[in-house]
Amino acid sequence: NAGVTQTPKFQVLKTGQSMTLQCAQDMNHEYMSWYRQDPGMGLRLIHYSVGAGITDQGEVPNGYNVSRSTTEDFPLRLLSAAPSQTSVYFCASRRRATQYFGPGTRLTVL
Amino acid sequence: KNEVEQSPQNLTAQEGEFITINCSYSVGISALHWLQQHPGGGIVSLFMLSSGKKKHGRLIATINIQEKHSSLHITASHPRDSAVYICAGSGGGADGLTFGKGTHLIIQP
Numbered sequence: 001n002a003g004v005t006q007t008p009k010f011q012v013l014k015t016g017q018s019m020t021l022q023c024a025q026d027m028n029h030e031y032m033s034w035y036r037q038d039p040g041m042g043l044r045l046i047h048y049s050v051g052a053g054i055t056d057q058g059e060v061p062n063g064y065n066v067s068r069s070t071t072e073d074f075p076l077r078l079l080s081a082a083p084s085q086t087s088v089y090f091c092a093s094r095r096r097a098t099q100y101f102g103p104g105t106r107l108t109v110l
Numbered sequence: 111k112n113e114v115e116q117s118p119q120n121l122t123a124q125e126g127e128f129i130t131i132n133c134s135y136s137v138g139i140s141a142l143h144w145l146q147q148h149p150g151g152g153i154v155s156l157f158m159l160s161s162g163k164k165k166h167g168r169l170i171a172t173i174n175i176q177e178k179h180s181s182l183h184i185t186a187s188h189p190r191d192s193a194v195y196i197c198a199g200s201g202g203g204a205d206g207l208t209f210g211k212g213t214h215l216i217i218q219p
Contacts, residue, residue, distance in 0.1 A: 033206040042209030058206055090153065097141065097158035104151045
């Protein structure tokens with residue numbers, strides 16, 4: 001099993017550009033989530049999904065969109081990137097009580 | 111809103127020392143997770159506790175539900191234990207975890 005994979009590992013965007021961060025898991029987990037990690041702050045939940053076709057907002061959803069068309073994939077879309085979205089983004093899936101995290105995507109918005 | 115507070119923020123110790131990291135959490139949290147993040151950035155789940163105590167190798171996690179407090183202990187600490195340790199609370203619902211800010215642990219040889 002590859003576990004949770006994320007692409008790209010690094011990305012630099014200009015303000016106003018859009019992009020999609022990819023996340024996939026091969027463990028058949030229903031629950032998936034996106035977090036952002038900023039210096040001096042704990043990870044914060046952006047969006048989550050409890051199964052294909054079902055998504056909901058987390059603590060900091062503004063400026064991000066998600067969809068869940070399959071159990072495996074949970075992409076995160078930045079609609080119009082802003083410098084405030086510079087962060088490290090983690091995707092995670094969960095089975096029962098254990099969370100499995102992807103390796104992260106480091107995003108810089110200039 | 112669920113809240114999780116960790117202490118200390120930074121901890122430097124000598125190899126072999128007994129390490130304790132503390133976590134306090136708010137009323138809405140019913141389970142407490144301990145995670146480890148190494149300098150490369152990867153995050154690994156260590157424990158999930160809703161009561162009592164769990165042990166894995168040199169790591170021990172305890173939780174006191176009445177006091178809403180959890181601790182992570184490391185016995186016979188080693189430089190490879192150097193990492194950021196994060197506690198996170200879950201409320202039993204479908205939403206994600208609420209994270210503490212992490213404890214940056216350095217074990218010196």
